[in-house]
Amino acid sequence: MLNMPAMPREHGGMQPHALQVFRAVAEHGSITAAARTLRYTQSAVSRQIAALEAETGAILFDRLPRGVALTEQGRCLLGHAEAVLDRLDAARRDLAALRELTAGRLRVGAFPTAVAALVPRALATFRSAHPGVALSLVEGLTPGLLERLLAGDADVAVLSAASDQPLDDERFDLHHLVDEVLLVAVPRTHRLAHRRTVRLRELADDAFIAGSADAEKTLLRATLPADFRPRIDIVAAEWTGKLGCVAAGLGVALIPALAVRAAPPDLALLRLHPDDASVRRVFAATVAGRSRPPAVHRFLDHLDTAAAGLGLPDHPSGSGVTPGNTN
Missing domain, CATH: 1.10.10.10 (Winged helix-like DNA-binding domain superfamily/Winged helix DNA-binding domain)
Structure with a gap:
């Protein structure tokens, strides 16, 4: 039967x-x-x-x-x-x-310097592996990207945080990708261009080029001691403008290691002395308590691979860095 x-x-x-x-x-x-x-x-x-x-x-x-x-x-x-x-x-x-992952969408947010190499590399390999998934990328600053996550306008965001300003790990699930140091960009004709590392006090007389006239709102505050007050003569929001001004000899600027590939070859990139430098931590964030779509799970793997392949300088006391090459 x-x-x-x-x-x-x-x-x-x-x-x-x-x-x-x-x-x-x-x-x-x-x-x-x-x-x-x-x-x-x-x-x-x-x-x-x-x-x-x-x-x-x-x-x-x-x-x-x-x-x-x-x-x-x-x-x-x-x-x-x-x-x-x-x-x-x-x-x-x-x-x-x-x-x-033969269909669907992946909406990514990223802070500006992550868009220089890290996120595009991960998106490129993800698209190659999963061409049926629709991709979108929005560039923004970390606070705005966190708001996009909470509003449901992004699936994952690549963010940065100074070591003394941690992100909210109660509202967000944070997947650590890489730590990056900040470098000092100077023109090739600068008196310190031949150096491997510099102390901040040696830059006290230099004009800094930053994204805001208020040092508290720039990368400067993330790394400089409280008693160091840089003179900001030129404000340029975009990295191309900042680095162009440095190359022209108008001042010096701090540049995150993730943005090294965007630096023109007529700059010298110097590491800050360990006593002066701090490290920015880079994370991929999603909203805590919400299920991660399959595309986000897979994209995190691609971000990990891309981060490992960047070969970022991991300590400011090593040799100088050549623009356009982080390996």
Whole structure:
């Protein structure tokens, strides 16, 4: 005797399985043939049809000497049943595509210097591996990126934080990617350009080029001692402008190691003495308590690989750094 699988127990309403049984009986014109196809007993299929007729208050099939035939009410229900079952099949396919990364989306936010190399490398390898996933990237500062995460406008954000200004690890899940030092960019003609490391006091007479006239709002405050007050003569928001001004001899600037590839070759990049330098920590953040989509899980792997391949200088006491090369 064949072992028939048990028919799922259903509790009220026109459940999908009941509609599937109904469609099979309609297609075969026979309860016996439908039961054979579904691998249920004939009595189980008959009970399912009877329960569906009781639920709808309609006679769905005329019982004939040989098989069954849809009534007018049965034909009406069949169109709806096929639409419901087709939509459920489509939903299963769409969910499988998200799980298998053959479809879906990935919305990434990143702070400016992470867009110089780290995030584009990770996005490029991710797109190569999963071309069906739609990618988007928004550049912004860390506070704004955190707001985008909380608002649901980004799936993951690459952020930076000074060691003495940690990110909120209660509201955000933080995946550590890399630590980066800040370098000093000077023109090749600068009196200290031949040096490997410098002390801040040696730059006391130099004009600094920063993103704000207020040192408290720039990278300067993330690394400089409280008693060091830089003179900011030129404010340039973008890295191309900052480094262009440095190359022209208008001042010096702090540059994160992640942005080294954006530096023109006519600059010298010097490391700060360990007593003066601090480290910025770089994380990939998602909102705590929210499920990470499969695309985010996979993208974190690509970020890890990209971060490891950057070869960032990990300590300010080593040799100087050549612009355009962090290896």
